[in-house]
Amino acid sequence: MTVKEFIFESIFQGKKTSLSQAVAEKFNITRQAAQKHIKQLVNAGELYMVGTTKSAKYDFVDIIDEQKKFILTPEMTEDFPWRTFVRPLLGKLPANIISICQYGFTEMFNNAIDHSEGTAVVVSVARTACHIALVVKDDGIGIFNKITKDFNLDDEQHAILELSKGKLTSDPSKHSGEGIFFTSRMFDRFAIMSGKLYSSHTLEYDDWLLENERPHKGTSVFMDIRISSNLTVREVFDQYATVDHPGFYKTHIPVYLAQYGDENLISRSQAKRVLARVEKFTEVILDFRGVNEIGQAFADEIFRVFCQVNPKVHITYINANEAVDWMIRRSIASSGKTE
Numbered sequence: 001m002t003v004k005e006f007i008f009e010s011i012f013q014g015k016k017t018s019l020s021q022a023v024a025e026k027f028n029i030t031r032q033a034a035q036k037h038i039k040q041l042v043n044a045g046e047l048y049m050v051g052t053t054k055s056a057k058y059d060f061v062d063i064i065d066e067q068k069k070f071i072l073t074p075e076m077t078e079d080f081p082w083r084t085f086v087r088p089l090l091g092k093l094p095a096n097i098i099s100i101c102q103y104g105f106t107e108m109f110n111n112a113i114d115h116s117e118g119t120a121v122v123v124s125v126a127r128t129a130c131h132i133a134l135v136v137k138d139d140g141i142g143i144f145n146k147i148t149k150d151f152n153l154d155d156e157q158h159a160i161l162e163l164s165k166g167k168l169t170s171d172p173s174k175h176s177g178e179g180i181f182f183t184s185r186m187f188d189r190f191a192i193m194s195g196k197l198y199s200s201h202t203l204e205y206d207d208w209l210l211e212n213e214r215p216h217k218g219t220s221v222f223m224d225i226r227i228s229s230n231l232t233v234r235e236v237f238d239q240y241a242t243v244d245h246p247g248f249y250k251t252h253i254p255v256y257l258a259q260y261g262d263e264n265l266i267s268r269s270q271a272k273r274v275l276a277r278v279e280k281f282t283e284v285i286l287d288f289r290g291v292n293e294i295g296q297a298f299a300d301e302i303f304r305v306f307c308q309v310n311p312k313v314h315i316t317y318i319n320a321n322e323a324v325d326w327m328i329r330r331s332i333a334s335s336g337k338t339e
Contacts (some may be wrong), residue, residue, distance in 0.1 A: 003027055003037045005228070008130040011047070011058055012188075012226060019058055044127040060128035064089050067124040072138075078110040081123055089125045090132065096232045101132060102227060103233050103285035107179035108136040108221045115122040116140025118218055131188070131227060137220040142194040156275065160199045160209060161257040166240075166248060167280050167283045178248055186236050189224040209257060250283040256290035266295030270303050279310050 001009070007024055010019060023034035038050045038058065041047045050057045070076065082105055090098060105123075112121045118140030126133040140146075144156035147168070153159050162168050166181030184190040184201040191200040199208040214310050238252040259265050265274075278284045286292075286302070307315060317328060 004041065005036075007038060007047075007058075008226075008228075009040060011060065012130055019056070037237040041181055060130050062126050062128055064125060064127035066126075067122055067135075068122045069284055070123060072113060072119055072121060076113060078106040078113060081109060081121075082106055085123060086125055086134070091125065091127075093132070093227060097132065097225060097227060097229060099233050100229075100231065101134060101223075104183040104186055104190075104223045105134055105136065109185050110127075110222070111143070111179060112136060112138040112140065112219070115143070115146060116219060117146075129227075132225050135220060136223075137218065139218040140216075143192060144194045145220040154273075155195050157209065157257065157260065160197065161189075161253075161277065162271065163199075164201075164254055164257060165251050165277060167251075167277065181248075181251075182236055182240075183223065185239070186231060186233065187223045187225045188229065189222070191222040192219065193222070215280075242290040250280050250285070251278070251281045252285045252287060253278070254287050254289070256288075259291065264293040265291060265298045268297045268301040268305075271298045271306075275302060275306050278315075279313055282312060282314060284313060284315045285294065286315060286317040287319050287323050288317060288321070291324055292321065292329050294324050296327065297329070299327045300334070303328055304334060305330040 003023060004319070005022060010022055015022060020031045020034040020038060023029070024031045027034070029165050038047070042049055042058075045061055047058050047189055048061050048197065050059070055205070063254060066085075066089055068081070082102060086101070086105055087098075090101060091250075109121060109123070112118065116138040118138040120139055122135075122137045124133075124135035124137070143209070144159045144161075147153065147159035147163060148156050151159070151162065151168075153162065163180060167177040169177035180192075185203075189202050191198060193199075193212065193216045196212050196215050200208050200210075239250075240248055240252075253274065255265070255274055258270055302315065307313070320328060
């Protein structure tokens with residue numbers, strides 16, 4: 001990694017303070033020499049500085065920052081804004097980045113056409129020397145609200161849990177329910193804001209959930225990818241295929257989305273919420289990051305009861321702390337199976 005690449009990566013990851021010190025430590029150079037590298041990027045118009053040298057913060061200069069409103073008429077198609085507005089602004093970029101941007105943008109715009117019940121979509125495109133940021137914002141009923149109603153779910157957080165699994169669609173004749181799942185895995189940062197909730201997926205930190213102070217009208221989807229990303233659309237699809245099934249047969253579920261506030265995952269009903277629709281897959285990865293404790297009934301429902309009834313679904317788990325891991329292993333042992 002070059003000094004420039006390290007600087008870009010540090011800023012992209014949000015490490016905007018003490019940048020010169022981080023560069024100096026990484027490349028074993030003086031802070032003065034590190035500051036010289038940063039200043040060159042500022043002078044080149046790729047970065048800008050806020051504050052004094054001692055408390056400086058740096059961010060990327062927008063090379064492109066445009067937005068356009070599209071009216072959702074019956075004739076509107078998702079390829080029209082891509083072809084006439086978004087693609088020309090991206091310029092000459094690596095083919096894999098263009099393909100990912102096209103896939104993600106057209107999937108999200110198509111969702112707005114078919115599901116938002118809105119009247120218009122505002123599309124934003126921002127480009128820096130480091131990354132591309134796309135935003136698709138509609139004025140409709142809100143994606144989490146719609147999913148909650150269409151599938152008769154408990155609330156909008158429950159809708160996010162179902163959405164995170166993939167293969168969720170209220171119109172299977174037109175949609176496979178794969179668009180959001182795969183788009184969120186292609187971009188470095190992917191987020192949806194709607195109603196009172198903000199759901200995000202990043203390649204570094206997986207899924208997380210925040211509550212908005214003010215309800216957000218409609219749905220806004222944010223997609224951000226580094227120009228240096230080596231990912232391809234094919235590679236992302238292949239990650240969720242299996243040896244026997246080249247299609248979408250593998251999913252990754254953030255289990256913490258099934259818990260509310262500071263509650264622990266104790267009951268069978270909570271386990272059933274996690275397991276809803278997973279019989280559509282042959283491999284299921286349960287991610288216990290952020291889960292401090294689970295109960296015997298919760299673990300038993302997943303790792304004994306469900307597995308006995310659905311022997312073709314292979315369930316594995318990751319990021320379990322000692323207490324969670326112990327309870328899971330206890331349930332597996334009681335089922336008579338080995339891990």
